Amino acid sequence: MxxxxxxxxxxxxxxxxxxxxxxxxxxxxxxxxxxxxxxxxxxxxxxxxxxxxxxxxxxxxxxxxxxxxxxxxxxxxxxxxxxxxxxxxxxxxxxxxxxxxxxxxxxxxxxxxxxxxxxxxxxxxxxxxxxxxxxxxxxxxxxxxxxxxxxxxxxxxxxxxxxxxxxxxxxxxxxxxxxxxxxxxxxxxxxxxxxxxxxxKQGESRVKMGWSKVTSEPPEGHMLSTMTMDSSPDSTASTITDSSCIQENLLFRRKVIGAQVEDxxxxxxxxxxxxxxxxxxGALSPADIDAQTFFKQWLPGIYSSL
Structure with a gap:
């Protein structure tokens, strides 16, 4: 060394x-x-x-x-x-x-x-x-x-x-x-x-993810990154074929259900x-100005109602 x-x-x-x-x-x-x-x-x-x-x-x-x-x-x-x-x-x-x-x-x-x-x-x-x-x-x-x-x-x-x-x-x-x-x-x-x-600038695009119960069917794909899905079957993924096991230990896998993009x-x-x-x-993602304005008006109202 x-x-x-x-x-x-x-x-x-x-x-x-x-x-x-x-x-x-x-x-x-x-x-x-x-x-x-x-x-x-x-x-x-x-x-x-x-x-x-x-x-x-x-x-x-x-x-x-x-x-x-x-x-x-x-x-x-x-x-x-x-x-x-x-x-x-x-x-x-x-x-x-x-x-x-x-x-x-x-x-x-x-x-x-x-x-x-x-x-x-x-x-x-x-x-x-x-x-x-x-x-x-x-x-x-x-x-x-x-x-x-x-x-x-x-x-x-x-x-x-x-x-x-x-x-x-x-x-x-x-x-x-x-x-x-x-x-x-x-x-x-x-x-x-x-x-x-x-x-x-950082946008609001995202892949919308859901869940599916793991079965003996080939998986739909696995995530290559936070924005990219590989749609090929993954032969190493776990599968469940025993119904009694499913009742004792349910397994779920993420799946793509849509996407949100912007112009x-x-x-x-x-x-x-x-x-x-x-x-x-930067380190943080502050709320947009409309949300900040809402909560500035909203929070004092909670205190005044006590």
């Missing part, structure tokens, strides 16, 4: 990469390879040792977490037993690496993260945790579509975002980068024909139009 740390010792800025798909995910490996190939960054990797999609900003509080060194060419990497937020927290703490990173990048996620589904996203949480600690951060997702996308698209997505990442690093170096937000970037499916970058300059709309959307995010 000392030799690896020695190789990192230079004047290049340091990037910490994490994700929620796991350290072996094609998106993370492609991002790391592209970052390393530029020879512009020291690259640290601290990512979950298994799939952690849609865990949002959950953290490990009581139990210890483990970190195991993983060989990734050109990077110092560890697989961690915790959540994406855990991985970022550990990675920026200097308990694991010799120094805190200049920038945290969470991704590349397999599937977009737009609209309300940003709340569920472990990918976004990996960047948000860095933001909580005053470190510039980016969450990065690729709009994977089954039958159209391939793992080579992750490298193309990383390359398409390099100018943004380089510009962020320039602002960090000049100490002019704003620390009042972090960025959520979504890359369109047809990345080779993207229309450029577009600043967007305008939102992240989802820009992505569907073929843009690489760049959405500044």
């Amino acid at each position: 000392d030799n690896i740390l020695g190789q990192q010792g230079n004047d290049r800025p340091t990037v910490l990469v994490t994700n929620d798909d796991g350290i072996d995910a094609a998106g993370l490996r492609a991002l790391v390879n592209v970052l390393v190939s530029t020879n512009r960054f020291n690259v640290f990797v601290c990512a979950p040792n298994s799939e952690k999609s849609a865990v949002s900003h959950s953290i490990t509080w009581i139990n210890d977490i483990s970190a195991k060194k993983v060989e990734i060419d050109g990077a110092l990497a560890f697989a961690v037993s915790g959540t994406p937020a855990d991985c970022t927290s550990l990675g920026i703490s200097t308990a694991l690496f010799p120094a805190a990173p200049d920038l945290v990048i969470s991704g590349i996620n397999m599937g977009s993260n737009c609209g309300y589904h940003i709340v569920y996203s472990g990918t976004v949480a990996g960047a948000r945790e860095a933001f909580f600690n005053g470190i510039p951060a980016v969450s990065l997702s690729y709009d994977w579509v089954r039958g159209r996308s391939s793992t080579t698209d992750f490298a193309l997505a990383a390359e398409a975002c390099l100018p943004i990442l380089g510009a962020i690093m320039d602002e960090i170096r000049k100490k002019t980068y704003p620390l009042s937000c972090f960025l959520n970037i979504d890359v369109p499916t047809d990345v080779t024909s993207h229309k450029g970058y577009r600043i967007s 305008g300059d939102t992240d989802y709309c820009g992505l569907q139009e073929g843009y690489i959307t760049v959405t500044p995010l």
